[in-house]
Amino acid sequence: MENPEVVMMGLGYIGLPTAALIAKNKTKVLGVDVNPQVVETINAGKIHIVEPDLDTSVAAAVANGYLEAEIAPKKANTYLIVVPTPFKGKNEPDISFVQAATKAILPLLKEGDLYIIESTSPVGTTEKMRDLIYTERLDLEGKLHIAYCPERVLPGNVMYELVHNDRVIGGIDSESTEKAVDFYRKYVKGKLHETNARTAEMCKLVENSSRDVQIAFANELSLICDKASINVWELIDLANKHPRVNILRPGCGVGGHCIAVDPYFIVSDYPMESQLIGKAREINNYKAFWCAEKVKNAKLEFQLKHGKKPRIALMGLAFKPDIDDLRESPAKYIVQKVLQDANDEEYYIVEPNIEEHKIFKLTDYKEAVVIADLIVFLVAHKEFKNLIIDSGKDVLDFCGVLHQ
Ligand SMILES: NC(=O)c1ccc[n+]([C@@H]2O[C@H](COP(=O)([O-])OP(=O)(O)OC[C@H]3O[C@@H](n4cnc5c(N)ncnc54)[C@H](O)[C@@H]3O)[C@@H](O)[C@H]2O)c1
Structure with missing residues (x-):
């Protein structure tokens, strides 16, 4: 592509839909990804991720010449960094991908360019990247616009939420904030809230931590109620x-790549000050371990009572109801843990949102509840809500699917 207006570094779950949205508004976007297969797929007008309506947007943008993908970036006026920010070591954020993407565009930058990080990042990352850029490009010191704008879309509804959600935009100075707001105004119908880079970075982390803490409270109640013989639901x-x-519902833990991950970005940098946030992570992790122990005990109780091993249905693998995403899933962790302790019992693993799994042999949910002696509900999938369960069966309902 000649003379792109925008360079998008990273074409994954967030970068590709964002690139497609910008291109739809007749802005030339060069999408850059280090994965050659991603580049090839997009240039063929196809997509490599599952997201409703993304296929038609990408196909149209590529066909109209507003979106093209390459391995390396080219000169543009705006650069967006939307690469992964995983963990390294023990729950420490790894910003090396953000650094690598920033280094790749360093030689291309010119006076007046806008550089925006969208990757979920620890507080201070935008300032670190500013320092990195100006150390390598002394000629540009103070002449770029540098900002942070976190993404808060819900997978499955990304194409709508990208346009309609409010955005928080924080520059390293007020001019940078204004420049970034002008950029997003062209594509976003939601409100654009101005702040500084550190607050915008923290805002993203706090949104997910808030949810994690509230779920931890519900999960803690479920442990207390179990001991106190009270129905928590x-x-x-x-x-x-x-x-x-307004107490949330307990479950078998917290999963996914956001709520179960982002609080650690705070805890790792502010360990003494983030006692509650850290404890919430511990409680939500412990809840999954506790559920696995409960299954183990129920199995032994059945054996003592009936003099035979139970057939066990493990209902759900996904990290939340009605999706096929198993990342950081507490249900998957529980299934693995229960299977580690297996002692010739028969197990029926159920996940109605997945056709097949490379490790687990899956069973149809209706079949599993008929065969099993012990039924363990791990995820409140809609398919499980109206199941008729024989009253003679033992049931562990960790997600409240029978208490709607
Ligand atoms: N997926 C979500 O729902 C979601 C929501 C909010 C925020 N985020 C955040 O957005 C960021 C991106 O997440 P994602 O889900 O799109 O990740 P992803 O893994 O789907 O995509 C990232 C892409 O970046 C590419 N990449 C890695 N290093 C690169 C480099 N140096 N240059 C160019 N491309 C490079 C990878 O090959 C990959 O295709 C993360 O920080 C994530 O935490 C994600």
Whole structure:
């Protein structure tokens, strides 16, 4: 592509839909990805990820000449960094991908360019990248616009939310913030909230930490209620009748690549100050371990009572209801843990959102509940809600699917 207006570094779940949206608005976008297969797929007008309506947007943008992919970046006016920010070591954020993408565009930068990080990043990353850029490009010191703008879309609804969600935009100075706001205004209908880079970085981390802490409270209640012989689902329904109380539902832990991950970006940098956030992570992780122990105990109790080993249905593998995503899934962890302790029992693993799994042999959900003596609900998938379960069976409902 000649003279792109925008360079998008990283063409994954966030970068590709964002590139397609910008291209739809007749802005020339050069998408850059280090994975040659991704580049090839996109240039063929196809997509390598599952996201509703993304295929038609990418196909149209490529056909109209507004989107093209390459391995290496070219000169543009705006650069977006949308690469992964995983962990290294023990729950420490790894910003080496952001650094690598920034280094790749360093020689291309010119006065007046706009550089935006969208990757979920620890506080101070935008300032670190500013320092990196100006150390290598002394000629440009103070002459670039540098900002951070986190992404908060829901997978499955990305094409809508990219346009309609509010965005938080923080520059390293007010001019950078304004420049970045002008950029997003062309594509986003949601409100654009201005702040500084550090606050914008923290805002993304806090959004997911807030959710994690609230789920941890519900999960802690489920542990207390189990010991106190109180039905936690009934308790929460009743407590929520208070006009100012809104307790979330417990589950078998917290999974996915955002809520189960982002709080560590705070805990790793502010360990003494983030006691509650750190504890919430511990509680949500512990809940999965606790569920696995409960299954083990239920198995032994059945054996003592009936003098035979139970057939066990493990219902759900995904990290939340009605999706096929198993990343950081507590249900998958529990299934693995239960299978590690297997002692010739028969197991029926169920995940209605997946056709097949390379490790687990999957069983149809209706079949599993008929065969099994012990039924363990791990994920509140819609298929499980109206199942008729024989009253003679033992049931462990960790996700409240039978208490809607
Ligand atoms: N997926 C989500 O729902 C979501 C939501 C909010 C925020 N985020 C954040 O957005 C960022 C990107 O996430 P994602 O889900 O799109 O990741 P992803 O793994 O789907 O895609 C990242 C892409 O970047 C490419 N890449 C890696 N290094 C590169 C480099 N140096 N130059 C160019 N390309 C490079 C990879 O090959 C990959 O295709 C992460 O920080 C993530 O935490 C993701």
